Amino acid sequence: MSLWEYANPVKFLGLSARVQPYLWAAAAICVSVGLTWGFFGTPEDFRQGSTVKIIYLHVPAALMAINAWFMMLVASLIWLIRRHHVSALAAKAAAPVGMTMTVIALVTGAIWGQPMWGTWWAWDPRLTSFLILFLFYLGYIALWEAVDDPDTAADLTSVLCLVGSVFAVLSRYAVRFWNQGLHQGTSVPVATGGRTVADVFFYPLLVSMIGFGLLFLALVLYRTGTEIRLRRTRALLARQGRDA
Amino acid sequence: MPELGKYAAEVMAAYGVSLALLAAIVLLSLRKGRRARAELAQTEQSLGKARKDG
Amino acid sequence: MIALLRRDLMLAFRAGGGFGLGLAFFLIVTILVPFSVGPQSDLLGTIAPGVLWLGALLACLLSLDRLLALDFEDGTLDLLATAPLPLEAALSVKALSHWLTTGLPLVLAAPVLGVMLNLAPSGFVWLVSSLAVGTPALSVIGTFGAALTVGIKRGGLLMSLLVLPLYVPTLIFGAEVARRGAQGLDPVTSLLLLGGITCATIALMPFASAAVLRMTLR
Numbered sequence: 001m002s003l004w005e006y007a008n009p010v011k012f013l014g015l016s017a018r019v020q021p022y023l024w025a026a027a028a029i030c031v032s033v034g035l036t037w038g039f040f041g042t043p044e045d046f047r048q049g050s051t052v053k054i055i056y057l058h059v060p061a062a063l064m065a066i067n068a069w070f071m072m073l074v075a076s077l078i079w080l081i082r083r084h085h086v087s088a089l090a091a092k093a094a095a096p097v098g099m100t101m102t103v104i105a106l107v108t109g110a111i112w113g114q115p116m117w118g119t120w121w122a123w124d125p126r127l128t129s130f131l132i133l134f135l136f137y138l139g140y141i142a143l144w145e146a147v148d149d150p151d152t153a154a155d156l157t158s159v160l161c162l163v164g165s166v167f168a169v170l171s172r173y174a175v176r177f178w179n180q181g182l183h184q185g186t187s188v189p190v191a192t193g194g195r196t197v198a199d200v201f202f203y204p205l206l207v208s209m210i211g212f213g214l215l216f217l218a219l220v221l222y223r224t225g226t227e228i229r230l231r232r233t234r235a236l237l238a239r240q241g242r243d244a
Numbered sequence: 245m246p247e248l249g250k251y252a253a254e255v256m257a258a259y260g261v262s263l264a265l266l267a268a269i270v271l272l273s274l275r276k277g278r279r280a281r282a283e284l285a286q287t288e289q290s291l292g293k294a295r296k297d298g
Numbered sequence: 299m300i301a302l303l304r305r306d307l308m309l310a311f312r313a314g315g316g317f318g319l320g321l322a323f324f325l326i327v328t329i330l331v332p333f334s335v336g337p338q339s340d341l342l343g344t345i346a347p348g349v350l351w352l353g354a355l356l357a358c359l360l361s362l363d364r365l366l367a368l369d370f371e372d373g374t375l376d377l378l379a380t381a382p383l384p385l386e387a388a389l390s391v392k393a394l395s396h397w398l399t400t401g402l403p404l405v406l407a408a409p410v411l412g413v414m415l416n417l418a419p420s421g422f423v424w425l426v427s428s429l430a431v432g433t434p435a436l437s438v439i440g441t442f443g444a445a446l447t448v449g450i451k452r453g454g455l456l457m458s459l460l461v462l463p464l465y466v467p468t469l470i471f472g473a474e475v476a477r478r479g480a481q482g483l484d485p486v487t488s489l490l491l492l493g494g495i496t497c498a499t500i501a502l503m504p505f506a507s508a509a510v511l512r513m514t515l516r
Contacts (some may be wrong), residue, residue: 031266039259051251057262100269104262111258115251135463142459146450155513156446160460163442163506167464170495174467177491178474215266223273229280233287240291 007084009228016221023221027214034060034208042200054112056205060212061104065133068098068216072140073165076158086224088154089231091161092144093223097216099137106130125176132171136164150231299383299391306395320357320400321407327353328411339416346415347425347476353411354404354429355436355465359458361400362440365392366448366511375448379515385508393434393441393504401433417480424479428492432472435496438503439464445507449514468495 006012038056045052075091078084109127110120121127143160147153331349332342369375378388408429409422417425443461447453471492478485 035259049251050255053255054258057258061262096272097269100265104265107261107265108258111254111261115254132463132466135459139456139460139463142456143446146447146453146456152449152513152516156510159506159510159513160446163464163503167467170467171463171470174470174491177488178470219269219273222277226273226277226280229277229284233280233284236284236287236291 004082004084007082007086009086009232012086013225013228016225020218020221023214023218027211027218030207030211030214032211034204034206034211037204038201038208042204045201048116051112051115052201054108055201056208058105058108058112059205060209061101061108062130063209064212064216065098065101065105065130067213068094068101069133069136069161069165069168071220072098072161076161079154080158080162085154085231086228088158089227090220090224091157092154093227094216094220095137095141095144097219097223099134099141101212101216102130102134102137106134125172125178128175129168129172132175133168136168140164150234299387302378302383302388302391303395306392307398320361321403323360324353324357324404324407325411327356328415331415343416343418343480346412346417347421347480348473349415350408350411350417350425351429351432351469351473351476354401354408354433355469357404358396358400358433358436358440359461359465361396362444362457362461363454365396365441365444367444367453370448375511376515379512385511386504389441389445389507389511390438390500390504393437396441397434397437401429401437405429405433418482420482421476421480424485424489425476428472428475428479428485428489431489431493431496432468432475435468435492435499436465438499439468442503442507442510445511445514448511468492468499471495 006015035056039053042053044050072091072094075087075094079088079091106127109130113122114120140157140160143157144153147156328349331345335341335345366375369378379385381388405426408425412422412425440461443457443464446460447457450456471488474488475485475492478488
């Protein structure tokens with residue numbers, strides 16, 4: 001019994017079907033509790049007023065935008081090394097979800113920035129890095145759509161994901177070099193174990209982050225199942241065409 | 245409804261846009277998933293029939 | 299390898315378009331800038347380094363289409379893939395010939411266009427050196443983009459979409475060198491970082507390009 005058994009599409013679909021109801025329920029509960037708690041149950045910040053409530057959307061979305069790309073990177077590596085189709089399809093399935101998260105982070109950030117910084121958009125390192133991340137998502141999805149042969153598409157997008165990751169990190173540091181930013185430091189620095197957000201704001205934020213994570217997982221599992229079925233239909237039709 | 249003060253419009257807009265985007269990705273995924281399921285079932289059925297006939 | 303380089307250069311010179319096109323594009327973009335932002339010479343001087351870098355980058359991008367597409371269509375790439383010469387080396391040569399026909403003319407033309415945009419006198423040396431150091435990276439990264447999209451019909455637009463984000467670090471450091479040079483600040487740190495990016499991309503990108511090309515040709 002090993003993790004690799006789930007590289008078999010049938011096994012994967014079975015497990016995914018069993019787990020999904022719980023995942024969707026947990027995601028729905030966490031997202032709605034986190035957001036409701038944040039929206040109704042937290043005080044205003046003395047400097048930011050009620051705009052502090054946007055943090056419950058902005059931070060989890062930004063977190064998942066990066067983690068989604070990271071997940072795609074791992075899945076691409078698995079595809080390139082072990083050639084499990086489920087892995088390639090999972091990377092494909094995750095891309096639009098990650099892009100949605102990126103857009104949410106950018107939009108909520110702009111809406112928050114307008115009253116707080118006095119501008120919708122500033123060429124700040126973090127904002128710019130996210131814009132670049134958005135472009136990478138766009139290119140990745142476009143490449144998947146453009147290549148006809150599914151295996152070649154998986155190969156090409158995997159390499160793009162690897163190279164893109166290197167350049168995304170490089171851009172992140174290049175951009176920091178280029179302009180010192182307006183953006184505050186990270187709200188939940190995991191590496192140091194500390195946090196820069198007060199408890200009243202932190203707990204709903206934590207729930208919301210978990211909720212976004214679960215929602216991402218549920219969506220990716222569901223969408224991977226969709227891709228597997230589409231691939232199977234295609235294979236069946238191709239076989240029929242050959243026989244006829 | 246909590247008192248949102250002078251930033252009510254911004255906060256509501258942020259929540260509105262984000263929830264709409266989340267709903268959009270969920271609904272699009274579900275629609276695509278349902279269609280894929282139906283297509284596969286149909287293909288399998290027609291192929292099975294063809295095999296029996298042949 | 300030298301034969302391949304010579305062949306590519308000959309094709310670029312003779313077949314028309316390939317050689318002068320990037321240069322002409324660079325010229326036109328630079329000439330159009332004053333029309334769009336106004337003729338004030340101090341404003342033009344401020345933005346000149348950035349505009350010249352952006353123009354050079356777009357000119358490089360424009361000529362990438364032909365880098366592999368023609369060879370793919372007439373089967374040359376299949377021959378190269380099965381030749382004793384490693385595909386990595388062949389693609390490095392391709393990138394080199396792209397740089398010689400596109401990047402190098404841009405580097406040489408940049409000072410002239412700098413005069414037209416009222417670039418500060420102290421900036422010329424740094425502008426030329428930043429372009430000389432940075433444009434090879436543009437060619438090598440561009441070769442990767444071209445290899446990625448070579449099998450796709452009408453892949454030109456897609457290639458721009460894929461390549462432009464990859465150009466970001468090079469553009470940032472390159473324009474930073476030129477800007478700091480023009481403002482009389484110390485540009486050496488940025489120039490070293492730019493050189494680092496160029497060396498790393500020259501060393502690593504051909505492997506990625508060759509891997510991608512093999513996948514397409516398989």
